[in-house]
Amino acid sequence: MLNIRNHQHLLVSHNVVADRVFAVYxxxxxxxxxxxxxxxxxxxxxxxxxxxxxxxIDRLGAALCELVPLHLPTGVMIDRGRPVLVVPSVVCDGLVDAMFT
Known part of the structure; x- marks a missing residue:
């Protein structure tokens, strides 16, 4: 028999993806x-x-040259054409601000 707690766990585990992407950025x-x-x-x-x-400054400039062509994640998870989860993400502008301001 499936109790409520197990059912909730199954719902969450099937609908949430945990990833290290945000931790990396x-x-x-x-x-x-x-x-x-x-x-x-x-x-x-x-x-x-x-x-x-x-x-x-040279290292930051070199890192910036490597970051610009990358497509950084937006932080919006989409399922069947609809956003289902929004998580904080780091954008290139944020890294540039951290580097040079």
Whole structure:
């Protein structure tokens, strides 16, 4: 006999897809912020390490060149032509803002 809890579990497990895509892009945004922090600290008057700051900017630029041609997920899951789930996603604009603002 199928009780209510098992029935709810089956409904959820058949209608929700768990994926690591968002975790990967959230990790990318975190990595970008970490690199920006390194560049900011390297260019501070106390450190005065312009080579590190320039190296970070070069890495961010190279990453941006690789990201632009990719089709990043929109965060909208569609089933039978209708949106069924909206999850937060990272867009290229968000990464650019994190890199250079």
């Amino acid at each position: 959230a990790g990318a945004q975190f990595a970008v912020r970490q690199l920006v922090e390194v560049a900011v600290r390297a260019s501070s008057p106390g450190k005065n390490d312009p080579l590190t700051a320039i190296s970070v």
